[in-house]
Each structure stands twice: as C-alpha cells, then as structure tokens.
Amino acid sequence: KNELTFKGDFWVNDSTFAVKEINMKATRSANINWVKDIYIEQEYDVLSDSVFLLKKDFMMSNFSFNKKEKAKGVYGKRTTMYKNYAFDAKKTNKFYATEIDIYENKIYDQGDDFWDTNRQEILSENEKGIYKMLDTLKTVPKFKRMYNLVSILGSGYIEFNKFDFGPIFSTFGMNDVEGVRLRVGGRTYFGPNDKWRLQSYLAYGFKDDQFKYGVSGKWMFNRKNRFTIGGGNRRDVEQIAVSLTTTNDVLGRSFASSAVFASGDNSKLTSINLSNAYLSMEPRKNLLFRVGASYRTLKTASPSTFNLDYYIDDTFTTTKSDIVQSELDFSVKYTPHKKTIGNGVERTEVNSEYPTFYLSYSKGLKGVINSDFDYQKVQLYYNQPFQVGGFGRTTTTFEVGKTFGEVPLGLLNVVPGNQSYFTIANTYALLDYYEFVTDSYASLHIEHNFNGRILSRIPLLRKLNLREIVGVKALYGTISDENIALNASNINYIAPDKGYYEYSLGIGNIFKVFRIDFSWRGSYMDTPNANKFAIKGAFGFYF
Template sequence: MRNKLKSIFILIVLFCINSYGQVKISGVVVDEQNQSIPFANIVFGGSTIGTVSDENGKFYLESDNNYTQIEVSFLGFQNKKLPIKSRDFNLTIVLVEEAAQLGEVFIYAGKVKKKGNPAIAILEKVWARKRQNGIYLFDQYQYEKYEKLEFDMNNVDSTFMKKKLFKGMEFIFEEIDTSNITGKAFLPIFINESVYNSYGRNKGGKKLREDLIANKNSGFNSNQNVIAFIKDLYVEYNVYDSYIKIFDKSFVSPISKTAGVSTYNYVLSDSAFIDNKWCYNIIYYPRRKGELTFKGDFWVNDTTFAIKDINMKVNKSANINWVKDIYIEQEFDVLNDSIFLLKRDYMMSDFSINKKEKSKGLYGKRTTMYKNYEFNKPKEDNFYAKESNIYEESIYNKTNDYWSLNRQEKLNENELGIYKMLDTLTTVPKFKRLYNLVSILGSGYIEFNNFDYGPIFSTFGKNDVEGWRIRVGGRTFLGGNEPWRLQAYTAYGLKDNQFKYGVSGKWMLEPKSRLTIGAGNRRDIEQIGVSLTTTNDVLGRSFASSSLFSSGDNSKLTSINLSNVFMSVEPKQNLELRLGASYRTLKSASPDTFNLDYWVDEAQTIKKSDVVQSEIDFSIKYTPNRKTIGYGVERNEVSSTYSTLFLNYSRGIKGVIDSDFNYEKIQFYYKQPILIGGFGRMFTTFEVGKTFGEAPLGLLNVVPGNQSYFTIDNTYSLLDYYEFVTDTYASIHVEHSFNGRFLSRIPLLRKLNLREIVGVKSVWGEISDKNRALNASNINYLAPNKPYIEYNVGIGNIFKVFRLDFSWRGNYRDVPNANNFAIKGAFGFHF
C-alpha cells in the first residue's frame, strides 16, 4: 500500500505541460421549468460526433473540425438546433415538450419499460451474435498493438499557477491543454508508450502471447512505484462480457446479457450511416444510484448487430473512492463488410480526493490502438508457451525515428514536450526537495544518492522485553533495476541494553531466468508463531513484537539468531524455484514468564532451554497472472489480484553444527481472489502442513493469534499467541466484500458509500504423543482436534480509509481466559 500512496503523492506534487480543437462548447440542457434533462443527445450538426448530458444535464463537446451548429434532442421534446461559436461555454439549452404527443410520450428520465422496447429487441440480436464477430470467428489471429499510458494534472487555473509552491518552476505552465471529454485544463506529466506483437488462438484451447517490441517512458523513468501504480489501473476488458473489471471492481457492462436489462434503461435514440454502414444509436443509463454502472450510448450495425462505437461513463454516485469520473470509448473497424474488429480503445479516469466539480486531481489515460490484423496463420502449441525476453536492452532504446513510424496515434505538442520539461524540472532544487519529501512519506525511506535510509516507520517500537526500541537501517539503491542489493539494520533496547542487527544481500546472476543467489544473518527479538507457513526471511520482523500495537500479554518473545543462504530461479514466468539452507538458534527472550524448554532424555530428567537447528529447504512458488514492473533483482508488483500457490519442503539435520533434531516438514499454501460479477470480491486462503519426526515448541506450527488492535491477514483475531500448537494442521479463511451492494440501497446510508464484509475462518490440527512428551515448556499444548471456527462481520470504506471488524468465536468459548468477541480496525487505500 505504501508504494501506491507514494505513487499518488508523487503524481499530485509533480503538477507538470497549444493545441486547441477548432470547436469547444459546454453547458446544461433544461426543460421549460428549468429542470435539468439528463442523458440528452448533443451532436455537431451534420456529423455523428456528439455526447450525452450527465445526470445533472451538463455536457462538454469538442472537435477539431470547424462546426457552427449543434442539434440537441431527447425523447418527448422537440429537437433543437442552434448556432455556436468556436469557444462557446456555459450554454443553457431549453428544450420544449412536444405538445402533440403529450398524451402518449414517456419522458425517459426514470425507468423504461422492457416490453415492446425496440432498444431491447436490438440488444437481443447483439447477444445472439456476440460470438460471431471479430477475432472469435478465426482459429488463429495476430495484430500489432500500440499502448499509451498518460497522467495529467487537471483543473489548472491562474490562481493555482500563482501558488508559492511553484515559484522557480513556472516554466511547467508554458503550455496547457484541454480535455475533449470534460473541458478542463490539464498538464501532461507522464507518458509510457509500448509496442507489442500479439498472437492468439481460439481453437484447441484459448491462448494469447504478447511480445513487447518497444517501450519508452517520459517522466519518472526510474520511479518503478509510479509506473507500477499506473499499470495496475488499466486492465484488459471486453464490452461484450457481462462485467467489466476496473480498479478491482466489477461494473455491469451495458451489453451484458445476464444483468444489463435489470440494471439499465435503454432508449433507441437515432440511426445513421457510419463508415457507410447503417447503424442504430441506443442511449442507456442506470436504473438505480450507488451501483457500479455506466451511462452513455452505443451504435449497432443493422446487419451483423456488432457494436460499431460505444461510450461509457461511470455514474458519479457509484461506490468507488478517489475517482470522480471514468470514461471509456471503443471504436471498431469493418473488415470485408461484415467483421468488426477493435481499432481504438480509450479510457480516462479523473482521480480526486472528492467528487466536487472544481476539485483538482489527476487524469489517468490509456489509449490502445490495433492494426495489421492477420488470420488463420497456424502456429505450433509451443509457440504460445514461449515468452519474449523483456530484458532485451534494445526494447528500451528505440530511436525517435522508430517511434515516429510505429506510433499508431501521434503525440501532440504537449505530450512531446514532457521529455524536455521533466529533464529540466529534475535540475530544479525546489523540485528535488518536494520529490524527496513525498518519496519519504510514500516508501518510508530517505534517499541519499545510492543509499536509502529507513524504513523510518520502524525507528521506534516498544515491547515487554526491550522496553523502548530504537532502530536504524538502510539499503543500496542504484535506480531500481540494479542486479544486486544489500540491506542492513541495527537496533537497541533501552530495557535489556542489547544491540540487535540484521544484514542480507542478493545478486541476480542471469536476468532472463532470474538466477539469483543470496545470504544473510539476523540476531533479534521477535514474536514467532504469527504465521502457519514459515519462511527463512532474514530481515522479516512482525510488528506483533511491538506492544505499541498489542493488547494483552506481550511477553512470549524469542531471541533468534538466523543465518541462511539460498539460490532461486524462474524457469517460467511467475514460477520460482528456491533451494536454501539455514542455521538458527532459538531461546526465550523473557525466561521468567515464558520458555521453550524441552526434555533431552526419555526419562525426562534433563531439560534444554535453547534450540540449535540446521535445515535445508526447497520451495516452489507459482503466481499465475501476476504482473511486475522493472527488471532488477527486486521488482514491484503491478497487481495484487492474482492467485498464489506455495509448496515448501524442509528437513532438519541433527548433528550438523551441533543441530538438535531430525525432522521433515511439508507445507502448502493457496490464496485465490475471486471477482463475483456484481456481488463483489472474495478472498480464499487454504493452508495445510505436517511435521514428521520430533520437534520442540520453537519448531512446531503455532496457530497464529492476533493480540493487536488491528485486523491482520491470515491470523485469528480472537486467539492469543501459543493458544493452539500443532504439528499437523489444515486452515481455511474465506472473506467476501460486497462492495456496498446492499448498503447502497438504503437511502440514509447510500451517500456514505459503506461496504459490507463477511468472513469465516477455521483451523483443524493435532499434535503427536511424541511431541507432547518432548514438551518441558510452560506452554500447555492444546491442538484444535475439533476445528476452531471464527466469524466476522465488517463495515469497510469508513471515511474511505478505515475498516471496522466485529469477530466472535464459534466454539472453544469455555477455554480459560478466552476472548469470545473483539472489535478490530484496519487502515487501507482502496478504490
């Protein structure tokens, strides 16, 4: 989340740059009683270039052609033609009701009847033929794709430009552009361009391969967080699908067969020739407020019933944070007089703290162009399995001549000026200071040339053993794509008067397969047993060992000395194989209240209080559909909505460097996010594991408790640390967010945009008699032989950033000192 916040902070601070359309107009459409008319048609005279007024009757329209007239229409009102100037803003257009038809005409601002509606009849033919158009008709297809991602600062006015913040940086305002969607002035501050060769197959199992041919960034070239954030915003979608997934949310498509008619009103508005094809124009708008829906119009061909053009604008009352507007356009080309192929896909989002008309924010834009379609050129199965080498330097070093030839849409003067403007901006001392400030707030690190100090949020902590804890640390940073990285920290406890430290390093030997080696050592105090699936992360330290965030007893802490070495490789994208070896010693950090003692002999006469263990481990991690940015030893993730499968095998070897135990441990972890149409998103997590052989408390699987005030993933909110101890376990967590589907229908709650969350967690486990007999600690082993169950109900999106969870036990309620009910919260940045 910090990376995303950093990205947004950076984009907002970098308010960064005259091409004018021939005609720009805006205004409002009203009736004779001065009541606004939503969803009215406004079209330039003699053209099909137009727009639809919003729910408040407001509109903006722009064209490069020199039009002198517009025509405004809405069912039940007389069409109105009026002359316009090249710059005609704040128009008030009054439509008059058609008196001759007042007895039989419906004013389509509310619900529209389905029966006998010609728009519905046309939609039924679209649904029947949606798989008989475009690339679905061919066994194989290929095309060239050009993608442009852009961010702009919007609502720039003279007052804003005169702020002291920009003193010394006034040159960034030399050229300002205007949005042809909203009419707002904006400054382009970031562009990322890509060229792809795409190959697909429909027959014999759907496959798609995309080879990145060229990539170019302007602005934030080295800031992988910003690029990752922008990439995460825009995913592929298909208007023929029932739901269109944007910002991890499912919007009902206006072409949806399953949910369209129950969600939208449809009105047949017009018909005209477009590219020599006769087409029908259908206006649609949502039946209810607060849902994830669009409004707009689309043109449908009268013979193939394929979509020729479609405009989609998100309803402003939709339950989505930080986004004031979303606008989508898709244009389709005609092949052989019958087949419609996607030609241009444009999406614009208006990001803002609130949804007020004059609030300043950022435009995020994606333009995707397609050309040179070819069909039925057979490819072998292994062709689609191969992956292009995205680390090839030539991809990122294309000449200006190359880009001039391969851009399917030319950059305007402002976009081209970003390259020069940001090069100049990075030399301005004031800009550097601003950039450093927001970078610190976002990432938690302070940048010093090739070294980052931090994370600053871990500088202070407190627990029962160390008292107040002071920590300093840092990492190397050479731009974000370096093949190696070193990290280190040291900490000191004012109560135990002891220094702690950690150091690690890794080096990527071969970028294509990501062959990497690494090693590290850490001596510190931590709360073990806060995760069922264990790892040997040298620098990982849970905040569970800090009483700043804890409730109840916080004294069951462990002193750990961990060293490890590893080698990892990715033979296939998103498939990581890792082989490692570790050596650790464990002992209680507070022996007066907690210990890890175990019996050395069968007669139980000799105890040992520390654990010494050597271990080798092998793991497989698969994250299908995960997208990353960058090509260094560390990369940033583009999206979090991917599944994760993790399988780990480890073996403890007795006698190696005085190691105490022989055992084998196998663990499996699976996490799957599921978008369920208009019913929100579900997360499911499943874990199983077993330890073969004898092992003491410090090496067993402790069911993770949560003695903090916050909701923490994959822990049990009502369990204390060490309440359940197992050597064999199975755990499942299911949580579903309805994204406000029900609360948005309650009038008094609708405007709060609250979101409902429900969940259930359960864990089963057992512990062998041999491991029970081994135990000499003051922890009484209790395994959940009867599965432990926990339920929670939550309200999310409180003030857009807070979530409140109410949890209660389903069983084990009579256990001594059991927490049967708890209220916990969590902060988060979510759309």
C-alpha cells in the same frame, strides 16, 4: 447510485450489426477511491458478421482526493492502437517459441525518426510537451512534497540518492521484553531494474539494553529465468508464533513482535540468531523454485516469564533451554496471472486478482553444526481471490501442514494469534500467542467484501461510500503424544482437535483509508481467559 455504471454511446454496423465504436464515462457517484472520472473510447474494424477486431483503445482517468467539482487532480491517459492483423500467415514453431524481452533497452532507445514512422497516431501539441512539463513539475515545491508523501506512504521508504531509508513504519516499537524499541535501516536502490540489492537494519531496546541487527543481500544473475543467489543473518527478538506457513526470510520480522498497542501478555518472545543462503529460479513466468539452507539458534528472550525447555533424556529429568538447528528447505511458488512492473531482483505487483500456490518441504539435519533435531516438515498454502458478479469479492485462504518427528515448542506449528489492536492477515483475532500448539493442522479463512453493495442502499450512509466485510476463520489441528512428552516449557500444549472457529463483521473504506473489524469466538469458549469478542482496525490505500 454508488454503483460502477457507465453512460455513453456506441455505433453499430448497419449490415452486420457489429459494434464499430464505443465511448462511455463512469458515473461520478461510483464507489471508487481517488478517482474522480473515468472515460473510455474503443474503435473496432469489422471483418465479418461474427468477427470485429479492436483497433484503438483509449482510457483517461482523473485522479483526485475527492470528487468535488473544483477539486484539483492529475489526469492519466493511455492509448493503445492495433493494426496489421494476420490470421492466414503461417508461422513456424520457432516464431511462437521465441521469447521477447520487453525490458531490453534497445527496444525503446530509438530516435525520433523511428517513432515518427511507426507511431500510428500523431502526437498532439500537448502530448509533445509532456516531457517538458514533467521536468518542470519536479521543480515545483508543492508537487515535490505531494510526490514524496505518496511515495513514502506507498513504499514505506524515504528516498535518497541510490539509498532508501526505512521502512519507516518499523522505526518505533514496543513490547514487554525490549520496552521502547527504536530501529533504523535501509536498502540500496538505483532503480526498479536493479540486479542486486543490499538491506540492513539496527535496533535497540531500552528495557533489555540490547542491540539487534539484520543484513541481507541478493543478486540476480540471469534476467530471463531470474536465477538469484541470496543470503543474510539476523540477531533479534521476535514473536515466532505469528504464521502457520513459515519461511526462512532473514529479514522477515513480524509486526506483532513490536506492536505499540497490544492486549494481554506480550512477553513470550524469542531471541533468534538466523543465517541463511538460497538459490531461486523462475523457469517459466510466475513459477518460482527455491532451495536453501539455514542455521539458527532459539532461546527465550524473557527467562522469568517464558521458556522453550525440552527433555533430552529418556527419563525426562534433564532439560535444555536453547535450540540449535540446521535445516535444508525446498519450495515451489506459483502465481498464475500475476502482473508485475520492473525486471530487477525485486519487482512491484500491479494486480491482486490472482491465485497463489505455495508448497514447501524442510528437512532438519541432526548433528550438522551441533544441530539438535532430525525432522521433516511439509506445508501447503493456497490463496484465491475471485469476483462474485456484482456482489463483491471473496478471498479464500487454505493452509495445511505436518511435522514428522519429535521436536520442541520452537519448531512446532503454533497457531498464529493476534494480540495487537490491528487486523493482521492469516492470524486469528481472538487467540493469544501459544494458545494452540500443533504438529498437524488445517486452516481455512474466508472473507467477502461486498464493496458497498448493501450500505449504498441506506440513504443516510450512501454518501459515505462504506464497504461491508464478513468473514469466518476455521482451524483443526492435533499434537502427538511424543511431542507432548518432549515438552518441558511453561506452555501447556492444547491442540484444536475439536475444531476452532471465529467469525467477523467489518466496515471498510472509513475516510477512504481505515477499516474496523468486530470478531466473535465460536468455539472453545471455556478455555481459561478465552477472548470472546474483539475490535481491531487496519489502514490501507485501495481504489
């Protein structure tokens, strides 16, 4: 029970023993969320004793909130048919090199006569009425409410005519500097194939009595190579020590900056004024090149509790409290096997079983628009999820980076802590903000989800469809003597040069949407105020 197994029939050719037809249905007790039934049919053409070709592929799924017999749901059907296989027809290289634009409207804007002629299987009366049924559903209040709820939870935005309000999950926040923080924002949205998009937000902190804002825009000029120009500006208060691999995303404010529920001191926030402009292009599918320029100023958002001070003279007597920095950056991102829908300036990913390679190079430009520092920064990020047979899925994340040159705290590689009560990817659950500071680092995160393989064997827990998760996070880093000497802030630089690690045990799929993680510290146990154990949770919608 609880395993993803199928029952059904298959037909075999009596002379070649090749499979002719398959029909099978998944067991209802399988540990899959939101799916009540899965039914699959496949038909094959037999060419020889070793070659048989798929002729028809049909799949039907019954989506429902639960698997009770009387539970209502929505059926989804997909039929794919193949014909006219040709293995002996020689084609020129031009034929294979020609790219087909599947988003070209004229491919689909065909009359009924075209579809009646080319469709391999005649539509049933129910299938012919599907468009009328969908139009009718849009007028049913209960269906509209359910659709809107799922859409809001999935995207984080409330849809209006050509404008989306959100993200709603960032509307309310709290931290030690701003106190209660309210945020409103939105984006233009005409459809999934928009060539341009504008986004903006406005926030207000009731404790610091300050308004903050962010605005960005991007325009895709060429749909085939996805040549895009973008830029924006943000003035805000944020926690900058939340990611090892950094980007110049102008609206990329972290969740940790205004988490409602957090442990420990959350006053080490930075006031940032960031402007950027960039060009990006995808010369081949899933290979993205980007070049950009940015200009930023950094200063403490809470002078009484935190500062970014650094020495500016050889005698180490004169300090400066703000950072002014101009920077050029270049990055390459490769995501083989990634699948997306839509072909606009923003696309939606439909799978997660693909690796991610990200390499970035940044150059600080001292003297350009009063910029303070000259440095070079190289960072590599690699993420690889893979299936381990029937024993679940392992996700590995590796990060390595180095900063060349003398820079202050605001430009160093601070190890990302997590003082919220929520599980946040690529952070360390038991580290506080600024607990470790480096200019060279290597980080490894390994997490394995057994997908209920163990707990499904326990009778009392079997029906709960819980999923067990184990993980380990390791880190090594150093800080140069020159950067230590430059530091005049109230943060004492400690680098994990002896190696830091923590490990965790988690239970997922609680009520289908909640996960809880128990984490233990494995090293640096004697660090003052070290967190040795933590419990954190997360929400998410997964099948």
